[in-house]
Amino acid sequence: xxxxxxxxxGYDFPALIRSCPELEDYTFHNVQGNLSIDxxxxxxxxxxxxxxxxxxxxxxxWDFPDEHLCxxxxxxxxxxxxxxxxxxxxxxxxxxxxxxxxxxxxxxxPLLGNSTYGWNFIGCDVDEHSLQNAQKIINKNQLQDVxxxxxxxxxxxxxxxIINPSEVITATxxxxxxxxxxAEAIANTSRKLKGLGKSSEATIRNFSGTAKELWYPxxxxxxxxxxxxESAEFRSNVRWFTxxxxxxxxxxxxxxxxxxxxxxxxxxxxxxxxxxKSRVVAWTFR
Numbered sequence: 001x002x003x004x005x006x007x008x009x010g011y012d013f014p015a016l017i018r019s020c021p022e023l024e025d026y027t028f029h030n031v032q033g034n035l036s037i038d039x040x041x042x043x044x045x046x047x048x049x050x051x052x053x054x055x056x057x058x059x060x061x062w063d064f065p066d067e068h069l070c071x072x073x074x075x076x077x078x079x080x081x082x083x084x085x086x087x088x089x090x091x092x093x094x095x096x097x098x099x100x101x102x103x104x105x106x107x108x109x110p111l112l113g114n115s116t117y118g119w120n121f122i123g124c125d126v127d128e129h130s131l132q133n134a135q136k137i138i139n140k141n142q143l144q145d146v147x148x149x150x151x152x153x154x155x156x157x158x159x160x161x162i163i164n165p166s167e168v169i170t171a172t173x174x175x176x177x178x179x180x181x182x183a184e185a186i187a188n189t190s191r192k193l194k195g196l197g198k199s200s201e202a203t204i205r206n207f208s209g210t211a212k213e214l215w216y217p218x219x220x221x222x223x224x225x226x227x228x229x230e231s232a233e234f235r236s237n238v239r240w241f242t243x244x245x246x247x248x249x250x251x252x253x254x255x256x257x258x259x260x261x262x263x264x265x266x267x268x269x270x271x272x273x274x275x276x277k278s279r280v281v282a283w284t285f286r
Contacts, residue, residue: 001074001078001272001273001274002078002081002082004081004084005074005077005078005081006056006077007052007056007073007074007077008074011048011052013027013035013036014035015055016048016051016052016055017051019051019054019055020047020050020051020054020055022047022050022051023037023047023048023051025047026038026041026043026044026047026048042066042070043066045070045072046066046070049062049070049071049072049073050062050063052073053073053111057111057112057115057116058115059111059115059141060140060141061137061140061141062106062111062137063137064105064106064133064137065105065133068104068105068106068130068133069104069105069106070106071104071106071108073108073112074273075271075273076108076109076112076175077112077116078271078273079109079173079175079244079271079280080109080112080113080116080117080173081116082269082271082280083098083113083171083173083242083280084116084117085269086171086240086242086267086269086282087170087171087239087240090239090240090284092170092239094170095120096117096119096120096170096171097119097120097121097122097168097169097170098110098113098119098120098121098122098169098170098171098172098173099121099122099123099124099162099163099169099171099172099173099238100113100121100122100123100124100172100173100174101124101158101159101172101173101174101227101243102124102125102126102174102175102176102177103121103123103124103125103130103131103134103149104125104127104130104134105127105129105130105133105134106133106134106137107123107134107137107138107147107149109121109123109173109175110123110138110143110146110147111137111141111143114143114146114147119146119170120146120147121146121147121148122147122148122149122150122162122169123147123148123149123150124149124150124151124152124162125149125151125152126151126152126153126155128151131149131151134149135149150162156226157230158223158226158227158230159172159227159230159231159233159234160230160233163234163237163238165237167237168237169237169238169239170238170239170240171238171239171240171241171242171282172231172238172240172241172242172243173242173243174227174242174243174244175243175244176220176223176224176227176243176244176245176246177219177220177223220245220246220247220250221250221253224243224245224250224254225257227241227243228241228254228257228258228261228283229257229261231261231283231285232261232262232285235262235285235286236285239284239286240282240283240284241282241283241284242280242281242282242283243280243281244271244278244279244280245278245279245280245281246278248279251268251279251281254266254281258283261285262285263283263284263285264284264285264286265283265284266281266282266283267281267282267283268280268281268282269281269282
């Protein structure tokens with residue numbers, strides 16, 4: 001985990017409870033005698049994340065309908081820190097504006113990026129209801145001047161109709177939908193619950209995330225291909241395009257596509273959270 005990630009040493013539950021007393025209702029002492037929560041309980045995870053946002057990032061209001069994804073804060077802010085290192089290494093000194101592709105109902109990347117580094121954000125999404133909730137979060141935390149939301153009216157498009165022709169964006173970030181369809185997403189959730197020692201019968205009630213958040217026709221691989229192709233149309237608008245990539249096997253084919261598109265540089269940045277290994281792929285046409 002990144003050296004600047006405040007979550008690298010775990011959760012200080014007593015401090016979090018002081019910031020968010022509601023969290024105490026979900027805590028218990030585990031077999032090691034430490035305070036913890038049931039991480040298979042979506043309500044507990046949601047309250048934990050709200051406590052983290054309030055305690056570490058000064059976000060007083062953070063709420064969303066239960067059917068939406070509840071993003072893990074340590075992993076999301078890890079991406080922010082990695083992006084910061086990339087931009088610093090590129091000697092980008094001007095005010096930074098980041099485009100969050102698929103910002104969702106929780107608006108999590110703009111909240112973390114602005115709180116941690118003072119970045120401005122544009123958040124886009126294909127789901128109008130998600131954006132309405134995200135706007136409520138922005139308004140209640142008085143972030144209207146630093147976070148702008150845009151609706152993607154064409155679900156097959158990613159960057160088209162979002163980036164204005166004369167707009168200058170420092171970088172994009174994206175957490176792609178991983179699955180090809182609902183059945184694949186539910187099967188993966190069943191495996192995770194089994195690993196947590198939960199019955200597969202709990203799959204549906206523990207399964208959070210809307211269709212638009214979790215799956216894309218053709219899955220992550222096709223989404224990434226569309227994303228890369230569209231990025232070439234905005235090569236003069238954006239300094240760095242980036243995306244989380246769940247499978248290492250996707251990286252080599254991505255490099256082939258990007259080379260054909262005329263990309264000048266590709267970076268593969270490690271993203272590690274405990275035993276979980278992932279990566280961010282970044283590319284630039286400059």
